[in-house]
Amino acid sequence: MNRIEQFNHDINQSDLNRYENWKIYRNQLSRFFDDAIKSLKIDQNRCLVLGAGNCDDIDLKNLKSKFNHINLSDIDIESMKQGITRQDLKLDDFTLVKADFTGFQDILFFENLLDDLLIMKTSHKIESYLKDKTKLALSNSFVENYTQTYDVIFITPIYTQLIYHQTLKISEVLKEMEYNKKLIAIFEQTMLELMPSIINQFNENVASLLDVNGLVIILSDIFQSQKNDTFNQQIIQSIQSIEAMDQLYQKYNETYGYGLGDFGLMSMSNIMKELKHEWLIWPFDQKINMTIKAVIYTK
Numbered sequence: 001m002n003r004i005e006q007f008n009h010d011i012n013q014s015d016l017n018r019y020e021n022w023k024i025y026r027n028q029l030s031r032f033f034d035d036a037i038k039s040l041k042i043d044q045n046r047c048l049v050l051g052a053g054n055c056d057d058i059d060l061k062n063l064k065s066k067f068n069h070i071n072l073s074d075i076d077i078e079s080m081k082q083g084i085t086r087q088d089l090k091l092d093d094f095t096l097v098k099a100d101f102t103g104f105q106d107i108l109f110f111e112n113l114l115d116d117l118l119i120m121k122t123s124h125k126i127e128s129y130l131k132d133k134t135k136l137a138l139s140n141s142f143v144e145n146y147t148q149t150y151d152v153i154f155i156t157p158i159y160t161q162l163i164y165h166q167t168l169k170i171s172e173v174l175k176e177m178e179y180n181k182k183l184i185a186i187f188e189q190t191m192l193e194l195m196p197s198i199i200n201q202f203n204e205n206v207a208s209l210l211d212v213n214g215l216v217i218i219l220s221d222i223f224q225s226q227k228n229d230t231f232n233q234q235i236i237q238s239i240q241s242i243e244a245m246d247q248l249y250q251k252y253n254e255t256y257g258y259g260l261g262d263f264g265l266m267s268m269s270n271i272m273k274e275l276k277h278e279w280l281i282w283p284f285d286q287k288i289n290m291t292i293k294a295v296i297y298t299k
């Protein structure tokens with residue numbers, strides 16, 4: 001397995017109870033998805049799922065009843081295969097595409113990163129190295145993996161998962177190796193600053209895979225809360241009302257600023273037209289809830 005695949009595969013395999021534990025959330029998503037595609041004026045032929053992973057958040061039977069052709073894509077192909085079997089379906093009911101949505105795998109970014117950083121001694125060198133690598137990575141488009149466009153593109157929470165998360169693991173290794181603290185901070189800061197261009201490129205690529213009358217449905221993780229904290233209680237009390245959640249979101253952003261999950265949606269709103277949104281609670285694990293903003297876009 002390549003580095004990005006291995007990293008994500010380990011996360012995807014870290015909790016095998018998710019399919020059971022996410023049942024209510026999965027049903028809520030199916031309802032949101034079914035409502036969204038009701039407005040489609042064309043024959044519902046082709047659906048592309050990006051970030052399918054274990055498919056624990058997708059009711060594949062429901063999806064199959066709605067589309068003639070379904071393409072499931074992720075860098076972690078093994079988890080997609082297990083996810084299909086877990087839902088008692090056959091692999092050839094779907095087209096599976098192993099793709100890296102960022103272009104960083106093609107340039108072997110994580111294969112070389114640690115060794116390359118260890119010989120760099122100035123902030124300037126690190127900054128220009130990361131900028132050059134990002135430019136090179138973004139010249140590879142994952143769109144090449146697909147020979148057709150889609151009526152519906154469904155994106156499960158991915159903005160917070162692309163690249164940055166994995167670079168923080170490299171930071172941890174650098175800290176253990178007692179690498180210069182200031183240079184580690186520069187490394188993290190530069191990667192964070194590069195994320196908007198990586199996310200924008202991903203969104204542009206998604207838009208280019210959509211049919212003229214199609215829909216993009218995006219799930220983005222916005223808040224993370226401990227199940228026993230007061231913020232989590234506030235979310236639970238507000239979740240049924242889009243207005244109350246929008247207010248909570250605004251207040252949160254005024255205090256803490258925007259994260260990658262917000263940025264992904266803001267970037268897509270500059271590329272496509274937002275039709276509707278809703279808020280959902282994703283019971284991520286025993287201790288943590290994620291709050292998801294689910295948004296429907298059209299061209």
Ligand SMILES: C[S@@+](CC[C@H](N)C(=O)[O-])C[C@H]1O[C@@H](n2cnc3c(N)ncnc32)[C@H](O)[C@@H]1O
Nearest residue numbers: 008051052053054055056057075076100101156
């Ligand atoms: C939070 S998970 C989404 C949940 C998933 N649908 C499930 O039920 O397991 C994000 C997914 O994005 C995938 N991913 C992360 N970085 C990727 C990349 N660069 N290219 C393609 N897929 C990536 C991961 O493998 C993971 O399956």
